[in-house]
Amino acid sequence: MATETLPATFRDVMGAELGALKAAGLFKEERVIHAPQGAEIEVEFPAGAPLKKVLNLCSNNYLGLSSHPDVLAAAHAGLDRRGYGMSSVRFICGTQDIHRELENRLTEFLGTEDTLLFSSCLDANAGVFEAILSDKDVMIADRLVHASIVDGMRLCKAAQDTFKHSDMGHLEEKLVEHADKRFRLVITDGVFSMDGDLAKLDEIVALCRKHDAMVFVDDSHASGFIGETGRGTPERFGVLGKVDVITTTFGKALGGASGGCVSGRREIVELCRQRARPYLFSNTLASVIVAATLKVLDLVSATTGRRDRLEQNARIWRRLLTEAGFDIKAGESPIVPVMLYNAKLAQDVARDLFAEGVYVVGFFFPVVAKGQARIRTQLSAAHTMVHLDRAIEAFRKVGKKYDILGKSKNEIVERYGL
Amino acid sequence: MLTRRTLEVPLPDGVRPDPADLELLKATFQAIVSLRCEKDPRWELTLKELEDDGWKVRWGLTWRAEAKRADDYEEATGPTLDEALTGLAQLVRFDMAGRAP
Numbered sequence: 001m002a003t004e005t006l007p008a009t010f011r012d013v014m015g016a017e018l019g020a021l022k023a024a025g026l027f028k029e030e031r032v033i034h035a036p037q038g039a040e041i042e043v044e045f046p047a048g049a050p051l052k053k054v055l056n057l058c059s060n061n062y063l064g065l066s067s068h069p070d071v072l073a074a075a076h077a078g079l080d081r082r083g084y085g086m087s088s089v090r091f092i093c094g095t096q097d098i099h100r101e102l103e104n105r106l107t108e109f110l111g112t113e114d115t116l117l118f119s120s121c122l123d124a125n126a127g128v129f130e131a132i133l134s135d136k137d138v139m140i141a142d143r144l145v146h147a148s149i150v151d152g153m154r155l156c157k158a159a160q161d162t163f164k165h166s167d168m169g170h171l172e173e174k175l176v177e178h179a180d181k182r183f184r185l186v187i188t189d190g191v192f193s194m195d196g197d198l199a200k201l202d203e204i205v206a207l208c209r210k211h212d213a214m215v216f217v218d219d220s221h222a223s224g225f226i227g228e229t230g231r232g233t234p235e236r237f238g239v240l241g242k243v244d245v246i247t248t249t250f251g252k253a254l255g256g257a258s259g260g261c262v263s264g265r266r267e268i269v270e271l272c273r274q275r276a277r278p279y280l281f282s283n284t285l286a287s288v289i290v291a292a293t294l295k296v297l298d299l300v301s302a303t304t305g306r307r308d309r310l311e312q313n314a315r316i317w318r319r320l321l322t323e324a325g326f327d328i329k330a331g332e333s334p335i336v337p338v339m340l341y342n343a344k345l346a347q348d349v350a351r352d353l354f355a356e357g358v359y360v361v362g363f364f365f366p367v368v369a370k371g372q373a374r375i376r377t378q379l380s381a382a383h384t385m386v387h388l389d390r391a392i393e394a395f396r397k398v399g400k401k402y403d404i405l406g407k408s409k410n411e412i413v414e415r416y417g418l
Numbered sequence: 419m420l421t422r423r424t425l426e427v428p429l430p431d432g433v434r435p436d437p438a439d440l441e442l443l444k445a446t447f448q449a450i451v452s453l454r455c456e457k458d459p460r461w462e463l464t465l466k467e468l469e470d471d472g473w474k475v476r477w478g479l480t481w482r483a484e485a486k487r488a489d490d491y492e493e494a495t496g497p498t499l500d501e502a503l504t505g506l507a508q509l510v511r512f513d514m515a516g517r518a519p
Contacts, residue, residue: 017489143511150512160508 025343026366031359037066037256039382043359054359055387055394057377059256062225062334063306064382066256070299071292078291086284090117091273094284102290105297106261110223110248111231111240114269117285118278121220121249121260122148127276128216128247128262129156129185136182140174142166142199144192146218153187165192168203175211183214185245190219190233191226194368194376196335198226201237214244220260221335224253225307225381230300244268250289255296259285306381310334313379313388320392321377325405327412334379338395339372341409342416346373349398356394371418449479485510 021027031045037059042051065071078098088094099117106115118124125148129139137158141149144165153160161178163171171186178184186208188199201217208215219232227235232248234240245264250257262272272279300306314334321328327339340346346362353360353375364373399405404412425447429435435443468475481502484493494505 141512153512154509160505160512162508162511 025347025364037061039064039380039384039387041359045354052354052357054354054357055391057358057360057379057391059378059380060221060252061256061380061382062253062310062378063300064380065253065296065299065306068299071255071295074295075288075292079288082287082291084288085286088284089282090279090284096284096287096290098287098290098294099284102294102297103261105294106263109231109297109301110246110263111234112243112246112263113266115261115263116269116272116276116279117290118260118262118276119282119285120251120258121218121247122151123278123282124247124260124262124276125149125152125218126155127152127278128245128268128272129153129158130277131272131275132245132268133158133183133185135159137185138178138181138183139185139187140171140178140213141187142189142192144194145187145189146193146220149187149189149218158183158185166197166200168200168207171204172207172211175207175213179211184208184211185214185216187216188218189221190217190223191221191333191335193221193335194363194374195329195337196221196331196333196376197329198222198233198236198331198333201233201239201243205237205239205242209242215242216245216247217243218247220247220249220252221333223248224296224300225310226333229304230307250293250296254300255289255292257289257292259289259293310379310381313381313383316385317377317379317388317391320388321395324392324396324399325407326395326399327404327407327409329374336377336379338375338377339409339412340375340404340416341371341373341413341418343373345402345404345412345416346375349402349404350375352398352401353394356397358391358394371413445481452479 018027029046031043032047033041033043034051035042038061039056040053041056042053044051082096082098086094086096090099103115103117107113118127125146129152133139133156135157138161139153139156139158140161140163141153142165143162159178159181161174163174175184175186186204188201188204190201191198199217205215217233222232224230226232229235231240232246234243234246243264245262245268247262248260250259262269262276314332314336318328318336321336321338329337329339340349340362343364346364350360350362360375360377362373362375368374396405403415465475478497480495480497481499482493482495483499483502483506484491485506492506492509494502494509496502496505
């Protein structure tokens with residue numbers, strides 16, 4: 001067996017590192033779900049424990065389409081009509097008619113000029129910067145952008161800089177500072193995944209127009225539900241068609257399987273088609289996902305019912321948490337962080353909520369900044385009022401146990417520390 | 419294997435260099451030595467091969483700044499110390515803030 005050939009020193013070193021992760025409380029354990037994704041799921045946790053039916057408040061299934069019967073039917077039909085695998089990258093023999101069809105539909109939906117599919121949005125972010133920028137250019141990113149953007153920027157030879165989170169004054173300083181560069185690309189998430197706040201996209205676009213810079217938005221936590229018709233943060237801020245590059249995922253609201261895209265100016269997308277390494281050297285997006293995503297676009301284009309319900313759920317959930325006395329991050333997205341500040345407290349509260357039948361995850365350093373530990377709750381259009389009532393009951397019970405209801409940040413920190 | 423040779427330079431009486439002074443002195447001497455010394459002749463062939471392949475090759479001295487915290491490591495280079503430190507600060511800052519999937 002191959003494992004027998006591992007040098008003992010390697011095992012010792014890796015074992016020590018794993019031990020250190022466990023000691024620091026950073027070891028990630030998967031919770032096995034024995035059901036399709038949905039508002040209520042059956043979870044085996046810890047491993048070997050009897051299945052527990054819990055209310056899911058931590059998935060990115062924003063529109064509740066992950067297991068929607070029409071999406072499943074479209075996936076089955078796609079499988080029958082176009083097969084399972086393509087055994088090729090796109091540019092050799094991996095492009096089917098439905099890949100092009102989905103790219104055209106996304107272009108129309110996102111209000112851009114062209115679109116290119118990737119296996120994931122992580123891949124899109126990993127490939128796009130290197131494909132379009134050179135050492136004559138600069139990337140100026142919000143300091144809270146997604147990790148995959150950071151990785152993509154590291155792979156690109158353009159100069160890197162950052163601006164303080166959503167600080168437009170600081171962004172303008174940076175645009176002026178880099179005025180000598182050939183191109184300046186301002187990079188932001190549309191919705192930031194940890195705090196759930198929205199980028200000030202109208203102001204960013206205005207600044208970029210003023211300084212002749214380009215705008216990049218990762219709209220993964222927005223596509224399908226932010227904006228009046230779910231076209232994302234550009235729609236929400238009235239700048240549809242004015243964002244030069246959008247990346248997004250089909251792994252969250254848009255069906256939740258996998259896949260992503262770069263969408264934007266025609267030349268940018270074409271350069272990605274020619275140069276983006278995750279596109280060139282990784283297999284084509286599976287036909288079954290393409291077929292299902294086309295159906296998702298049909299569903300979200302036909303009615304705003306689901307995004308409206310999601311918006312309402314988020315509003316109600318924010319109100320319920322506030323009325324119960326929890327300290328939450330204000331905002332308008334379906335990402336609602338419940339602030340606990342202390343890492344152990346966040347873990348304890350998440351554990352107790354799970355025991356009460358509510359599945360949430362505690363986040364703490366280094367996932368969030370030190371002293372910013374929290375529970376991130378995420379709403380779905382699949383949640384009903386019955387679900388939200390049940391969830392808030394559990395939150396109240398656990399909050400009472402830890403005496404954090406109605407308490408300010410200072411009071412929580414005073415009692416539990418940072 | 420190359421033998422590392424060192425040079426001791428007595429400082430004038432009364433001079434009390436701080437760590438930054440010593441770094442500067444060290445860097446200055448290293449720069450002079452690097453500029454004075456010729457590259458290994460074996461590089462000529464490699465450089466010719468690169469040029470035949472269409473590469474325009476140039477080289478020069480750079481500053482290197484590094485930051486280490488437990489297993490985290492970042493380094494940046496630049497033609498000036500300011501640029502190296504600026505690059506380092508950006509790289510570290512990228513991973514300072516919280517992120518989640």
